Amino acid sequence: MSPAIDRLIELAARNVEFVTSRTVKAWPKSRVLDRPSSASDAEDAAAEARKLIGLAPAKPALSLSTEVAKLGLFTFSFDMGADAADAASILLEEGGVAIVNGSLRVGRRRLALAHELGHYLFADEYNIDWRISEHQNDDVWEARLDRFGRALLLPQHGLKADLSCLKAEGSDLRTTAIKLASGYQVDMSTLARRLVELELIDQKDAGFIRSVRTTKADIIEHNLVVPQELEAPHLPDPYVKGILTLYRNAVVSAARATDLLFDTWSEDDLPEVPQLPESSIWKFVS
Template sequence: MDIGARVAEARSQRGVTQAQLAAATGMDRTALAKVESGARRVAAVELVAIAHELGHRVEWFVEEPSPSLASYRGAQPGVAVQAIDDELDSLVRDAEFVTAHCPELVMGQPDPLPYPGTAEEAEEAAATARRLLGLEAGCPAHDFARLAATAGLLVFSVDLGEGADAGTVLLKRGGVALINGRRRVGRRRLAAAHELGHYLVADEFSLDWRVAATETEGIESRLDRFARAFLLPGESLRACWREWLADADETWRDAAVRAASHFGVDMSTLARRLVEVGLVDRSRADDVRRVQTKQADIVEKNLVVRDDLAPVAVPRPYARAVLKLFRREVITADRALGLLRGTFDQASLPDLPPAPEAELWDVTS
């Protein structure tokens, strides 16, 4: 690993000049230039300051990224690195670290599903995925991160601003998906279901700018279909839709509000799915797309408000594994807090028991 090249890479990504970085880290500019060109070794104390200034951990400069991330970067040399790329890199390192010390976090990875070549195959893949994740027929897929973790996919959500929707990296065991928490809940869940598709067909790396954008074609559009079929299983949607419409006091709008809440999807996804399964025509689908769930709906229809994958979200089994490493004193409290990405503070970590007196001989020897 060429540390100097990594320093130069990280510096230019942040849009910082050598002079600025040198000043911020208390280094001599010519020394920094020599470090970047490989003419001079960097001292640990300098690297710590550089890492801090450029928003990376020291390991980022010293250790190679995961092979799947590296091959993706190699294939797209001209593409500027985005927030999601950095965040995924860091999540992949953390997840690899945690699973290395706590292998039970990822029990296994299902055999890859065949790439869906048609819409029908995407529907079949969604049905298979629902079975794999232990979802009962027709049951809504709530608490997405918990479900995905049963198949070895760790789904995180972080606010990435206006960047990409989601990305997934296949690990040695299992995988990591990152969802842009900036999107609303329905879009987050749709993106997560789309990433689950990438994971189950064993795509090494995927980065999705806009899940379910109308212009997508080929595998992306079939994974969009997979995602809709996963969240809105056709048979169950049909049965519910008919049942809700059968109520004389309710209209198609009420049914749409109930369906979006029941299955945890946004109106646009619901509208598309209703057409796909033959429940409404295109004109009614446009109406559904414009529906907004009001507070009155939540109260009158007694809807449960769920904020699945609200940022920052870490999957429960991952958090449990981190706490286990903290309890076993494999990692410090501060490292645990970092791995938990701000979802915990010092006071919410478990108290450790007093050291056993038998250790006195060790301590004093």
């Protein structure tokens, strides 16, 4: 059980429904994909999900939390500690909500979101996920979702092309791993497993890649991107903009706005609005 993530996703679901019901005029239609029954099906589903997000077949899935919001999945990240679940998701009457444990490293946070996107697109109503990516048997549903997540973040054609290019440049295995992990914003364990399942490396090289750690020197010398996606606390932009709209239109008070923002903002952070007469207090929605 994970009471912390249970409480958070229930609260986030209520808040998202409150905000979007008052601000979203044209909600994107949820697209339900066929549930994959094999690893190959999971690969196909990931390719279809990338199309829905608007990604080219070989393009890295960067800014994933922004992209999935276009499909109606609102993603939050809160630091819940190492002992909490990795992520959770819930379907709403329209759209859905995902919670990612912000205490995970960035690559694991992104993989967790990719996994929850699978739950969302396959219409799983409510899920709490622990130790994402540790499932080994492709016959298990959660393992197929892990495969979906890896394929979403590390598309086969793009990864093969980039690996070939780095080999042609004469990059050694460590440099290759560092550049690929940075370019696709994944952790080394996810990269190693993806390369193995695509039969691009053997288990020995995979073990080496899992041991690689990117240093500050690597970041400078190789001009690497330092990803920060879903760094806690993270609230989805459309949700925050909706709250600001409600506040500017005097639908919610400053106190209610900061409450909806999970107290990640103070009242001083809110935009200035014209002073309302006292009689307007009854217009606020509690």
